[in-house]
Amino acid sequence: MKNILYITGFLLTGFIAQAQDQDPKAKAILDDLSKTTKTYKTITADYNFLLLNKDGKQTEKQTGKVQIKGDKFKLEILGTTIVCDGKTMWNYNKDAKEVTIKDFDSKNEDQLNPSKLFTLYEKGYKYKYDKDEKVGAVNCSAIDLYPADKPEKKKFHTIKLYVDKVKKQVSQIKMLMKDGTKQVYELKSIKPNTEIADASFVFDTKGFKANQIIDERD
Numbered sequence: 001m002k003n004i005l006y007i008t009g010f011l012l013t014g015f016i017a018q019a020q021d022q023d024p025k026a027k028a029i030l031d032d033l034s035k036t037t038k039t040y041k042t043i044t045a046d047y048n049f050l051l052l053n054k055d056g057k058q059t060e061k062q063t064g065k066v067q068i069k070g071d072k073f074k075l076e077i078l079g080t081t082i083v084c085d086g087k088t089m090w091n092y093n094k095d096a097k098e099v100t101i102k103d104f105d106s107k108n109e110d111q112l113n114p115s116k117l118f119t120l121y122e123k124g125y126k127y128k129y130d131k132d133e134k135v136g137a138v139n140c141s142a143i144d145l146y147p148a149d150k151p152e153k154k155k156f157h158t159i160k161l162y163v164d165k166v167k168k169q170v171s172q173i174k175m176l177m178k179d180g181t182k183q184v185y186e187l188k189s190i191k192p193n194t195e196i197a198d199a200s201f202v203f204d205t206k207g208f209k210a211n212q213i214i215d216e217r218d
Contacts, residue, residue: 026129036168040192043068054180071106072201083203090203
């Protein structure tokens, strides 16, 4: 779980890169991706998270599910459920049987916000088309993203974004770390525009004892 939050935090930082620095072919692909993604009222996605060592050997694998509706989201992975209604975020650790509650600000780029995962390229990155490549059975365009804001302070040097050429959806995200390791999101399925009740994005703390609830709200 620590790795998931670590990666997402990095994906959400940065500033808007200058348009003249961008590769036109990559920009056209990303513009199509953005146009498609922004038509989705909701997104439900199942994914794998992989860690690969310097030799490319898998050292860790986790499966997860995320539901997104505007600024609302629900993320489930490895015994942890994170729920946000756009104003409040609940982090439930099943092993510890504890719930941590925090204020949520969608404009705060340092806060976890999975909805930005599907449009991460729009802020803070220069981008370049690499090549067409298959991810499993899916024909994808591979785009390289480079951090534009103080790249020397980042622990990664490149994010490879694989875009399904037919569906115009993100198929895989691969972070190339400066230490030679790789961290990978594999999007197993993306279901747009499914009905998700707003109540799904509120965590019910009834049944929890006072010492099981950590309230960090102002």
